[in-house]
Amino acid sequence: MSAIPAAPAPADLRWPRRARWLALATIAWNVIESGVSIGFGAAEESLALFGFGVDAAVEVGSAAVVLWALGPAAAGCATTRRQVERRATQVQSALFLVLAASMAAGALAQLAAGAHPASTVPGIVISAISLGFMGFLWRAKVAAAAALDSATLRMDAACARACLSLSAVLLAGSAVAAVAPGAAWADAVATLGLAALVGREGASGWAAARKADFAGGCGCAG
Numbered sequence: 001m002s003a004i005p006a007a008p009a010p011a012d013l014r015w016p017r018r019a020r021w022l023a024l025a026t027i028a029w030n031v032i033e034s035g036v037s038i039g040f041g042a043a044e045e046s047l048a049l050f051g052f053g054v055d056a057a058v059e060v061g062s063a064a065v066v067l068w069a070l071g072p073a074a075a076g077c078a079t080t081r082r083q084v085e086r087r088a089t090q091v092q093s094a095l096f097l098v099l100a101a102s103m104a105a106g107a108l109a110q111l112a113a114g115a116h117p118a119s120t121v122p123g124i125v126i127s128a129i130s131l132g133f134m135g136f137l138w139r140a141k142v143a144a145a146a147a148l149d150s151a152t153l154r155m156d157a158a159c160a161r162a163c164l165s166l167s168a169v170l171l172a173g174s175a176v177a178a179v180a181p182g183a184a185w186a187d188a189v190a191t192l193g194l195a196a197l198v199g200r201e202g203a204s205g206w207a208a209a210r211k212a213d214f215a216g217g218c219g220c221a222g
Contacts, residue, residue: 015144015147015148016148018140018144019066019141019144019148019150019153020067022137022140022141022144023063023064023066023067023156024063024067025137026059026060026062026063026137026156026160027060027063027064027067029133029134029137030056030057030059030060030063031056031057031060033053033056033126033130034053034054034056034057034060035053036053036126037049037050037052037053037056037122037126038050038053038054038057039053040122040123040126041053041122044117044118044119044120044122044123045115045117045118046117046120046122046123046174046187047103047106047107047110047117047187047188047191048123048170048173048174048187048188048190048191048194049117049122049123049126049170049174051099051102051103051106051191051194051195051198052123052126052127052166052167052170052194054099055096055099055166055194055198056163058092058095058096058099059159059163061088061091061092061095062092062156062159063156065085065088065089065092066152066153066156082214085152085214086209086214089205089206089208089209089214090205090206090209092205093201093202093203093204093205093206093209094202094206095202096198096199096201096202096205097199097202097203097206099195099198099202100195100196100198100199100202101195101199103191103192103194103195103198104191104192104195104196104199106191107188107189107191107192107195108188108192110187110188110191111185111188111189114184115184116177116183116184116185116186116187116188117177117187120173120174120175120177120178120186120187121174121178123170123171123173123174123177124171124174124175124178126170127167127168127170127171127174128167128171130163130167130170131164131167131168131171134160134163134164134167135164137160138157138160138161138163138164141153141156141157141160142154142157145157155208159201162197162201165197166194166197166198169190169193169194169197170190170194172190173186173187173189173190173191173193174186174187174190176190
C-alpha cells in the first residue's frame with residue numbers, strides 16, 4: 001500500500017520558516033566574512049578591508065534581532081517586543097556611528113602618511129563573493145517581506161542592500177589599487193566611502209528607533 005503523501009505546508013508557515021533560514025544564513029555569512037576580512041585586512045594593512053570586516057560583525061546584530069523577532073520567544077507582548085527591538089537598534093546604530101568615525105579618522109591618517117596595502121587581491125575576491133551572495137539574500141528577503149507584509153523584514157532587506165553598496169565600494173577601491181599600484185590613495189578613499197555608508201546606516205537606524213511608529217528591524221536607509 002502506497003504511503004499517503006504529506007500535505008504541503010501552508011504559505012503562512014512556509015514563509016516564516018524561510019525568513020528564519022535567511023536570518024541564519026545572514027548570521028553565518030557575516031561571521032565568516034567578518035573573520036576573513038579582518039584577518040586579511042590586518043595582514044595586508046588594508047584599512048578598507050578591515051573596516052568592512054568590522055561592519056560585517058556589527059551586521060550580525062541586525063540578523064539576530066530579526067531571528068529573535070520571528071521566534072517563539074517574541075510571541076508575547078507586542079509593546080515589550082518593540083521596546084527590546086528599539087533598544088537593540090539604538091545600540092547597533094551607535095556602534096555603526098563609532099565605526100564610521102574611526103574609519104574616517106584612520107583613512108585621513110592613511111592619506112596623510114601616503115600608506116597603502118601590500119595587496120588588494122583579498123579585497124577584490126571577498127567583495128566580489130559578497131556581492132553575489134548578498135545579492136541573493138537581498139532578493140530573497142524582499143520576497144519574504146512582501147509575503148509576510150513585515151516591516152521588520154523590509155528593514156532587514158534594506159540592510160542587505162546597504163551591504164551590497166559596501167561591497168561595491170570595497171571592490172571599486174581594491175580594483176583601482178590593483179591596476180594602479182602607485183595609487184596609494186585608493187584604499188583610503190574607499191575607506192572614506194565605506195565610512196560614509198556606515199555612518200548613514202547608523203544615523204538612519206538611530207532616527208528610525210526614535211520614531212513613535214517604530215516597527216523593528218535595523219532601520220537602514222534604502
